[in-house]
Amino acid sequence: MADDIVFELLHSEIINYAMEQSKDNSEKKEADLSIVEYIGFAAGYKVMERLTREWSRFKDELDTMKFVCTDFWTCIYKKQIDNLRTNHQGVYVLQDNAFRFLTNFSNGQQYLEYAPRYVAYTCGLIRGGLANLSINSIVTAEVQSMPSCKFHIHVQRV
Amino acid sequence: MSRQTSRLDAKKVNSELLTLTYGALVSQMLKEIDNTDDVNKQLERIGYNMGVRLIEDFLARTTSTRCLEMRETADKIQQAFRLYLNMQPTVTSWSSSGDEFSLVWDQCPLSEWVEMPNNGLKYCMLIPGAIRGALQMVQLEVQCWFVQDQLKGDPVTELRVKYIKRLEDAVPAGED
Numbered sequence: 001m002a003d004d005i006v007f008e009l010l011h012s013e014i015i016n017y018a019m020e021q022s023k024d025n026s027e028k029k030e031a032d033l034s035i036v037e038y039i040g041f042a043a044g045y046k047v048m049e050r051l052t053r054e055w056s057r058f059k060d061e062l063d064t065m066k067f068v069c070t071d072f073w074t075c076i077y078k079k080q081i082d083n084l085r086t087n088h089q090g091v092y093v094l095q096d097n098a099f100r101f102l103t104n105f106s107n108g109q110q111y112l113e114y115a116p117r118y119v120a121y122t123c124g125l126i127r128g129g130l131a132n133l134s135i136n137s138i139v140t141a142e143v144q145s146m147p148s149c150k151f152h153i154h155v156q157r158v
Numbered sequence: 159m160s161r162q163t164s165r166l167d168a169k170k171v172n173s174e175l176l177t178l179t180y181g182a183l184v185s186q187m188l189k190e191i192d193n194t195d196d197v198n199k200q201l202e203r204i205g206y207n208m209g210v211r212l213i214e215d216f217l218a219r220t221t222s223t224r225c226l227e228m229r230e231t232a233d234k235i236q237q238a239f240r241l242y243l244n245m246q247p248t249v250t251s252w253s254s255s256g257d258e259f260s261l262v263w264d265q266c267p268l269s270e271w272v273e274m275p276n277n278g279l280k281y282c283m284l285i286p287g288a289i290r291g292a293l294q295m296v297q298l299e300v301q302c303w304f305v306q307d308q309l310k311g312d313p314v315t316e317l318r319v320k321y322i323k324r325l326e327d328a329v330p331a332g333e334d
Contacts, residue, residue, distance in 0.1 A: 003241060003242045003243075003244075004172060005212065005215050005242070006176060006208070006212070006242050006243070007172060007175065007176045007179070009207075009208040009211055009212060010176065010179060010180060010183075010204075010208065011179075013204045013207055013208055014179070014183055016204075016207065017183070017187075017200070017204065021190060035186060035190075038182075038186065039179060039182040039183055039186055040179075040182075042178070042181075042182035042185070042186075043175060043178040043179040043181075043182045046178045046181075047171070047174055047175050047178050050174055051166060051171065071166050072166075074166075074168065075166050075167075075168040075171035075172065076171065076172065076175060078168075
């Protein structure tokens with residue numbers, strides 16, 4: 001049982017590491033966040049397996065999303081998702097008005113250009129978690145004004 | 159709506175997530191960096207960076223004062239382990255001059271569910287890095303290394319800490 005701050009520091013060090021790696025091996029201007037996203041994916045995939053082990057089967061996709069928004073989110077981000085919207089065709093928008101990794105940064109537009117780094121891990125985490133519940137998806141994040149953040153989940157239907 | 163109340167234990171989930179995230183990071187590093195020694199170095203550096211910041215949290219929370227002796231420092235490190243990783247390492251094997259000691263533990267949340275290939279990787283290298291970084295911020299230079307490692311088949315994990323020197327405040331460059 002580790003303390004929260006350790007997790008937060010590790011999170012920012014992962015970003016640091018990814019920044020350095022992408023500086024070394026690419027001439028692109030955009031920072032390569034795929035490593036961060038992938039680490040999130042791997043962790044999410046495994047943690048979901050452990051969390052839902054003693055859980056009754058989810059009724060449908062929406063039920064799964066609700067689980068992510070309430071229980072899963074409360075454990076990791078200390079609060080529930082503030083708003084869940086869906087078009088019932090596989091697009092879900094999860095809105096968090098005070099996203100944990102952004103609350104310490106700013107309250108408004110400042111440092112907005114760095115926001116993508118701090119949401120990449122969580123995108124991966126959601127994607128990994130859902131993948132283990134056999135929902136293939138693409139998760140993107142949108143930050144308009146810190147510290148609120150929207151996660152878009154596009155479920156990939158076969 | 160009975161499911162709305164969380165049935166998960168937040169503390170447990172968080173620590174599992176930390177363990178798994180760390181695992182994912184290490185495996186990602188192994189994929190990208192060919193040389194395991196370099197991976198060890200990177201992990202140590204990540205630990206160092208974390209330690210540098212963690213010490214502030216530690217000092218703020220525990221109202222510790224400056225340590226005058228390595229024995230006090232050892233106590234503080236033990237306390238930090240309890241605070242941050244919820245583990246209780248024992249402090250043993252003091253050298254006769256009192257500047258070197260071992261931290262011994264048999265369970266570490268970081269190395270849960272880990273099985274290692276035998277390739278020289280020091281999986282928990284984060285911890286000595288963090289100790290080094292944190293102590294540097296209180297002007298102690300130390301050296302840390304693993305003597306025994308459970309992941310390598312030893313019965314316990316033993317981390318040796320050696321006092322090198324006290325860092326002095328230096329005059330900023332350009333001023334005299």
